[in-house]
Structure formats: C-alpha cells, structure tokens
Amino acid sequence: MRQRFFRLLMGVGRLVAVGLLYACICWLVGRPLIPCPFYTVTGLYCPGCGVSRMCLSLLRLDIPVAFAANRLVFLLLPVGAVLALQIAVRYVRTGEHLPTRAQQCVLVCMCIALVTFGVLRNFVPYLQPCG
Numbered sequence: 518m519r520q521r522f523f524r525l526l527m528g529v530g531r532l533v534a535v536g537l538l539y540a541c542i543c544w545l546v547g548r549p550l551i552p553c554p555f556y557t558v559t560g561l562y563c564p565g566c567g568v569s570r571m572c573l574s575l576l577r578l579d580i581p582v583a584f585a586a587n588r589l590v591f592l593l594l595p596v597g598a599v600l601a602l603q604i605a606v607r608y609v610r611t612g613e614h615l616p617t618r619a620q621q622c623v624l625v626c627m628c629i630a631l632v633t634f635g636v637l638r639n640f641v642p643y644l645q646p647c648g
Contacts, residue, residue: 522609529605540576549573564589564635567646585647589634593627600624 549569567586574583608614638644
C-alpha cells in the first residue's frame with residue numbers, strides 16, 4: 518500500500534511540476550503557448566479550446582475569466598477531481614486502477630457532454646472561448 522501511495526504521489530508531483538512550469542513560461546511570454554491544433558486547421562472550436570487560459574486564470578484566482586474561457590470544462594473540473602480522487606484512493610487501498618462501473622458511466626456522460634459542447638459552441642456565441 519505504501520509503495521502504491523508513493524508511486525501515485527510521484528506521478529501527481531510530476532504532473533503538477535510540468536503544469537506549473539508551463540504556467541510560468543506562459544506568464545513570462547504573456548499568453549498560452551500551445552494553440553489548439555483543431556481550431557488552427559478547421560477554424561472551429563473544439564471542447565478544449567480555452568483550457569490553457571482557464572487554468573492560467575484559475576491560478577490567478579480569476580474565476581469569471583476562467584469560466585468564460587471554457588464553461589463546460591470549468592463546471593466538469595470538480596466532478597473530474599472527485600472522480601480522480603476516488604480512483605486514486607481505490608488504487609492505493611487495493612491496487613485496482615480501473616474505474617468502477619458507476620465511474621465509467623460518469624466518464625461516458627462527461628465525454629458525451631464534451632462532444633455536445635464542442636458542436637454547440639460553434640453555433641452559440643455565449644459558449645465560445647473568451648479572452
């Protein structure tokens with residue numbers, strides 16, 4: 518159990534370190550560095566357009582700007598965090614890393630919501646990323 522906990526902790530630590538490094542570089546440059554490849558090629562917004570701006574705004578605790586950057590991902594973030602925490606705790610306790618049937622249903626619903634959002638945001642100006 519202890520070994521799984523430290524393995525999980527190291528993985529999360531690496532992910533946080535890379536994210537903070539990217540955030541620092543973005544702050545130095547003054548804008549997100551990675552443009553959306555889907556938007557660049559098609560001119561259409563994908564469900565993830567605005568996530569970099571949202572995360573940078575959340576780091577500044579600028580909630581209204583974060584929400585405007587990507588409304589659905591902003592709303593799904595707490596659900597995803599709870600889901601990730603449940604899966605992590607289960608992994609540390611039992612070694613099982615796959616989601617349960619109920620967690621799979623939540624993930625499928627989140628994916629359906631993201632695809633629907635990706636389509637709608639190209640027709641509804643309110644859903645398009647701001648900033």
